[in-house]
Amino acid sequence: MEVIEADRLCKSFGPVRAVDEVSISVKEGEIFGFLGPNGAGKTTTIRMLTGVLTPDSGSARICGIDIHRDPLAAKLKMGVIPENGTVYSDLTAEQNILWTAKFYGMERIPARNRAEEILACLGLTERRNDIVRTFSKGMRQRISIACAIVHSPPVLFLDEPTGGLDVYSRRLVVDTVRDMNEGGSTVLLTTHNIEEANELCTTVNIINRGKIVATGSPEKLRKRFDTTKYVEVAFEQPVGRELFTDARITRAEARGDKWRLYMDDPDQAVKYLASLAEQKHLRILSIATSSPTLEEAFVQLTAGA
Amino acid sequence: MVTEKNMRIYYYKGSVVIFGLLFPFIMFLTFFIGRNLDLVLFFPGFLGMMLFFSSSSTGPLITPWEKREKTYERLLSLPVILESVILGDILAGAVFGMVITTIVWIAATFLLHLSLMHAGVLVVALVLGAFVFAALGTLLSSPAMSNPSNVMMLSSLIRIPLIFASGIFIPLSQLSGWEWIVTSLSPLTYLVDLFHGGINGDAVYPAYIDVIVLLIVILLFIGGAKLIQQRNLMKGT
Numbered sequence: 001m002e003v004i005e006a007d008r009l010c011k012s013f014g015p016v017r018a019v020d021e022v023s024i025s026v027k028e029g030e031i032f033g034f035l036g037p038n039g040a041g042k043t044t045t046i047r048m049l050t051g052v053l054t055p056d057s058g059s060a061r062i063c064g065i066d067i068h069r070d071p072l073a074a075k076l077k078m079g080v081i082p083e084n085g086t087v088y089s090d091l092t093a094e095q096n097i098l099w100t101a102k103f104y105g106m107e108r109i110p111a112r113n114r115a116e117e118i119l120a121c122l123g124l125t126e127r128r129n130d131i132v133r134t135f136s137k138g139m140r141q142r143i144s145i146a147c148a149i150v151h152s153p154p155v156l157f158l159d160e161p162t163g164g165l166d167v168y169s170r171r172l173v174v175d176t177v178r179d180m181n182e183g184g185s186t187v188l189l190t191t192h193n194i195e196e197a198n199e200l201c202t203t204v205n206i207i208n209r210g211k212i213v214a215t216g217s218p219e220k221l222r223k224r225f226d227t228t229k230y231v232e233v234a235f236e237q238p239v240g241r242e243l244f245t246d247a248r249i250t251r252a253e254a255r256g257d258k259w260r261l262y263m264d265d266p267d268q269a270v271k272y273l274a275s276l277a278e279q280k281h282l283r284i285l286s287i288a289t290s291s292p293t294l295e296e297a298f299v300q301l302t303a304g305a
Numbered sequence: 306m307v308t309e310k311n312m313r314i315y316y317y318k319g320s321v322v323i324f325g326l327l328f329p330f331i332m333f334l335t336f337f338i339g340r341n342l343d344l345v346l347f348f349p350g351f352l353g354m355m356l357f358f359s360s361s362s363t364g365p366l367i368t369p370w371e372k373r374e375k376t377y378e379r380l381l382s383l384p385v386i387l388e389s390v391i392l393g394d395i396l397a398g399a400v401f402g403m404v405i406t407t408i409v410w411i412a413a414t415f416l417l418h419l420s421l422m423h424a425g426v427l428v429v430a431l432v433l434g435a436f437v438f439a440a441l442g443t444l445l446s447s448p449a450m451s452n453p454s455n456v457m458m459l460s461s462l463i464r465i466p467l468i469f470a471s472g473i474f475i476p477l478s479q480l481s482g483w484e485w486i487v488t489s490l491s492p493l494t495y496l497v498d499l500f501h502g503g504i505n506g507d508a509v510y511p512a513y514i515d516v517i518v519l520l521i522v523i524l525l526f527i528g529g530a531k532l533i534q535q536r537n538l539m540k541g542t
Contacts (some may be wrong), residue, residue: 013540052381054539072384080382086375090314102306103383147379157382 002061003028003155003186004049009058011044018044020210021058026188026203031181033201033218034190035298041210042190043083046159049188050080062155076104079148079185083159087143089133093124096132097146104151111150118146121179122172138169145176149185156180158189162196174200194298206298221298230290231269234258236283243280246272258286307385307393308400315363315370316401320457325362326405329355336474348419349500350473353434355409357468357493360402360435364442365460367394368534369453387538391443391530398439403431419504426512427503433519434496440526441492447533472497477509492522 004026011019019041026032036042047053049060051071060067065074087096094115101111119125122142127135132143141161148156158177162170177200181187191197197204198218206214206221214221234257244252244261248269251262263269266289277284315321333351337344371377380390410427413419421427445460471493472480480488488494495515502508508515 047378050382052378052538072386075382075384078382080379082375082378082382084375086379088310088314088376089374091310095313099306099310100383103385144379 001028002026003030003063004032004188005061006045006049007059009045009048009060010056011041011048011053012056017210019048019055022207022210022212023058024205024212026186028186029181029184030203031177031187031189031201033197033204034188034207035192035194035197035204036190036207037192040207042192042207043159044210045207046157046188046190050078050157051075052082077153078155078157079151079153081141081144081148081156081158081161083163087132087140087147090131092129092131093119093135093143093146094128096143097150100147101150106151114150114152115146118149122146122176136169138165138172141165141169142172145173149176149180152183152185154185156185156187158187160190160192162191162193229266230260230262231266231273231287232258232260232290233273233287234285235277236285239282243276248272307380307390308396311363311367311394311397312400315366315397318366318370320366320453321362321401324457324461325359325401329358332468344417345419345505346476347473348413348417349504350471350476350497352406352410352413352500352504353471353493353497354468354473356402356406356431356434356496357438358464359405360398360438361442361445361460361464363398363401364394364439364444365446365456366453367397368443368446369456373452381538387534388531391527391534394443394446395436395439395527398442399432399435402435402439406431406435420506421504422506423503423512425503426499429512429516430496430499430503433516433523434499437492437496437519437522437526440523440530444526444530444533447530447537467491467493470494472509478507492519495519 002025004024006022006024008021008023009019010017010021022041022045024032034042034045044053048055049062049067051067051074054068062074063077065077067074088099091099097115097118098108098111101114106114115128116125119128122145124139124142124146127139132140135143145161148158156177161177162173165173174196177187177189189200201218204214204216204218204221205212232255239259241252241254244259248263248265249261250264253260261269261273270287270289273284273287276282329351333354337347368377371380381387414421441464442460445463446456448456468474470487471491472488473493475484477488477494477498495510495518498508498510499512499515499519502512502515
């Protein structure tokens, strides 16, 4: 069953087409990643899906409810973590959560119990009565998440949930998203962190200049570029690009103290590098063949953005 | 819920205290001190000015502040419609105005032994006036500005001239010609007139005229605020 559906969403800001006929379909229980470079249209799409922004054309449904025809019913089904994890700085952590819970019709005592439970999970019990203004960015983001999940929503939208967070906060956020998903929530998250998408998502959409350029599981997307295998080699002595003159090398890229060589047949590349090292009296420190990562698929799909 | 949040957060902001409490007192004292004026005669005008400034002081702050802090987007993603957000902002301003003005009225009544000709008219004036000027504050905050100080400046540019064209400092009965026409265009005039009717019984217009004008102005201000904020949602500002 599709829980989040968008049909040909379009949005322009003046002459700029920010989102151009974006259609997505997210099945129940999925963690769906929306990947793209800055300005690709991720946030604009999520704002239209959550009813914050009115699309120029197209429609969006959450659990079968049209977000722009019946926004209240649709919003009751979702929890939203906007970009930068904004919460009310002049309220305490607990006040932010309890105030949000009221919008979802939660009674005072169940809301308080749920707030306690979430604050404990997010490691903020001791700071529950502190004004959010005094919190670090990571702590604010955790409060933002607490507000979004207080009513245990079937659908969770996260816009760049781990942007600018320290390792500890990032881990907590990722674990909470995973826990919510295991608890039955369908998750749509935008990110430009490829590693995060690879780690969390079952399906990934790559958006560039307002258009979806690829859809699939992280592994399928990576496989699309599997033909371009490469060999990464590090020599003890520093070497220059002029060393790699063989016609079979299609591309040579310096990567720190290593060279990445693209060839159609990596096996041939290894043999070539071994003979090259012997001829030039070079000592190989490391050598490895690799397939493209999701990051490389992303870079190739969004090239020129 | 929107009102509760606004009351918790914005009542204590510096600009609300300055423009909502101190400013009307200073304006009145500037006009009153050193001149041999009848305080009882001018008190309805002062009360109108107090309600005008206090009710319209929170509105201009809320939306720009939330846009700057980016909490406006969080609010809109909650199960709440735009009309509720606008009414919540207006109600916060109106409650602030009514509470402050009631305290001032009670204190002044005891200290100056003021009369009360029509309690009902006074209550209607207090409630309607609070909503009119709270709606004005919300209307002023509706254009897509994320800097609260810009909105406060814009609101001062509109609010301050209004008090000079509203029968506060010169009684309506002493106005004629173009002064009368200009004064008739200000909604504050009808509020001050209602206060005159309620406290001293010396209103110029019949009470129902004042009430009708204030009701129309409330609807116009709310409609304007809704139209602008809906347009902002379309433009993404």
